[in-house]
Amino acid sequence: MAVALCYFLGSLLGLSLPFPSTQISAIWLPNAILLAVLLLTPRRRWWIYLLAVFPVHLLAQMLKEIPLQIVLINFAGNTGEALLGAVAILHFTAEPRRFDRKTMLAVMVFGGLVAPALSSLGVAALFAWIGLGTAPFLTWLLRLLTDALAVLTLVPSILLARQVFRRRTLSPWRMAEAAALPVGLLVVGMLIFVGPEAGPGRTSIQLYAPFPLLLWAAVRFGLPGISLSVLLLDALAVYGAIHGRGPFTAQLPIENATSLVLFLLAVCVPLQLLAALLAEYAIAQKEHRRAETLHGAVLTSLHDHIGVIDRAGVIIEANESWQGFVRDSGLFWMNRASVGVNYLEVCRSAVRDNRDASSEQALAGLEAILGGDRNRFQMEYTFLTSSGELWFEMSAEPLQRPEGGAVIRHTDVTGRKQAELESREQRMALAHLTRVAMLGELSGAMAHELNQPLTAILSNAQAGQRLLAREPVDLAEIREVLKDIADDDRRAGAVIHRLRAMLKKEELALQPLDLGEVAREVLDLARSDLITRNVLVTTRLSPGLPPVRGDRVQLQQVLLNLMLNACESIAISEPPERRVTVTTTRVADGVQISVGDRGTGIAADAMNRLFEPFFTTKPHGLGLGLSICRSIVTDHGGRLWATNNEEKGGATFHLVLPAAEGAR
């Protein structure tokens, strides 16, 4: 409805204002209006508008008593032009409201040039056909140019209308500016186009007068500004031309009109392109600033200390956390590491002054990253502050740009480290407790172990006393007796020593170990118990196995646990089945030791849960033994798993430990 109304008014206006002696309206707005509408609405609705416009068009033209033929030709021309323009423009830009250069050009070329040209051609042809064509070329040109001007001034204004009115509250200055512009244009326009008498002398200089104002309009008020300003001038110029005034009066009316419109177009087009360019630039600036702000905000928000160094090692950017830390920590190598300082030099001086391994490591890592030898570098380091020991993790990655560089990050991992240490301590304590419990189970057997040497010592000593009472004393024999006593004593001492080692709660003491020897020691420890339980242990210990790196006591604990478990599983078996086999072999990733029995085997549903804490198949078991064994083995970098024996029943537990470095 609104469209129809505008079209109507535009038509009336246009029809009322033909250029003198031409049938061409000086200002023909309806086409431009229609084009704008078509650009704003979805294609399927177009027919509505076209249909709505028809009666209005008829009405307007009827009111001016224009013959029907002409009316129809005009209608065809107008709607054809708008349609053609709309289709072409939409083909080139998806979003016509975003008036960048591309859109502007499309509007100019298709809406302002091609469409009117073609439609005018059609109209001119038709006029000629019905015998109305006087000066067809000029007619065509004038119609083309006036339509072009209308399109160029109206279409952007209409399409950007929403933008213009959405402006945030204008400052008084801006409002003054917005008021001053049209006033200025009015004054100048009147002076040029309306005021003076017609005369060729006026032409050149005064024509340039509006230019500064229009430039101001384009720069300060963008596309709508320039478009409307030109429209205003156009109105004034047309008014002047109709009344025989203004600079363009020297030639034939139609030529004058053409010159006028051409002048306005010549002024309008470049300035509109300028305005479009400025708009594009402003958007790009805004985007850039937004990205910058976001980038800055991200860096500032990060709790980690982030620093960026260039290829030479100079710090080119550092976030708030980094700078704050440098300021406040007062510590050796982070000190002085602010933007502009060469970070590599800082590290080097730290190495020189403190001879500290972490600085060296950091330096080496950074140089490797900068040199392109590594893609990622990470290390942990610690230092003492007044509030205690802090743990940090430093990582560095290459900066993805042609000039190279690196991004360095220091993260405070004190919390995590402490949690790790605590959990490790707890695991150690748990391992110790279960070890003690296991040894408690063996205590009877241990007592027996000690009793044997004591028995031998006592009987030897008493034998010795008897021998001394004889005549002559057999000194050689006495010597043997004493030697045997000493040996037995040492044996007892060894048992106690081993026991004490297992009972102690100490940090991991990693050393190269022979797994076969560890197995033998465990068998020794459990010997008495095994005899008591009446279990026969068969060993198949391969010679020449590479050493593994581990803690003797903890590995003994694991093997002991496995053996006691094996004994438990054969507790109800008959003697031939009361066997446990311990085998050591070389495997690809290290050394494997297997403890197998011919007992009851492992039930299918228990298999998955075997190493779970508190899972046990024993009536009085705590269920921690195997889970602790597994965590010990994992700490050693090995694997622990169980299988059921296919042939003879029972189960075997396998333990694989990696061979110690340098031993193959």
Add this chain to the structure above:
Amino acid sequence: MRAHRLLVAIVDDEEPVRKALRRLFLAAGIDVETFASGDELLESVKTNRPDCAVIDLHLPGSTGLEVQQRLARAGVHLPTVIITGHDQPGTAERALAAGASAYLCKPLDEDRLLDAIESAVREARGGGCGEGGGCGEGEEVEEVEIAASGHSGSRPAAGLLGPKS
């Protein structure tokens, strides 16, 4: 009256213990043969029967008690002294019920050990004559002599058998 040296079999799985006991018995005038397991003893007994067996309870394979049972089943009437380093409740009763003459805990005091052996042998010999010794006349009484222990200030040599006084 004639005295002959006793032959005692020692069964213990540990070499140092066997060696020490052997020394002790030899010093006390007793002949010794040593075995590391019950099976070895049972083999040897077929050809050479000792006067007494000192058997450790804690043996691989057959335990001391099992060895005793196997001896009995084989019809070998051998006085046994059970020794152990790992005394547990009820074991003593079981051992004695199974026919052991004595049950001793390690470390072994020589006097008690030698006493036990002496009693065991005596019982075995005197068993045919009724309880607690005292044989009828007409039976030859064998004298067994175990040398006095070497330490001074001790009680008189235990178990010196002689003709009944």
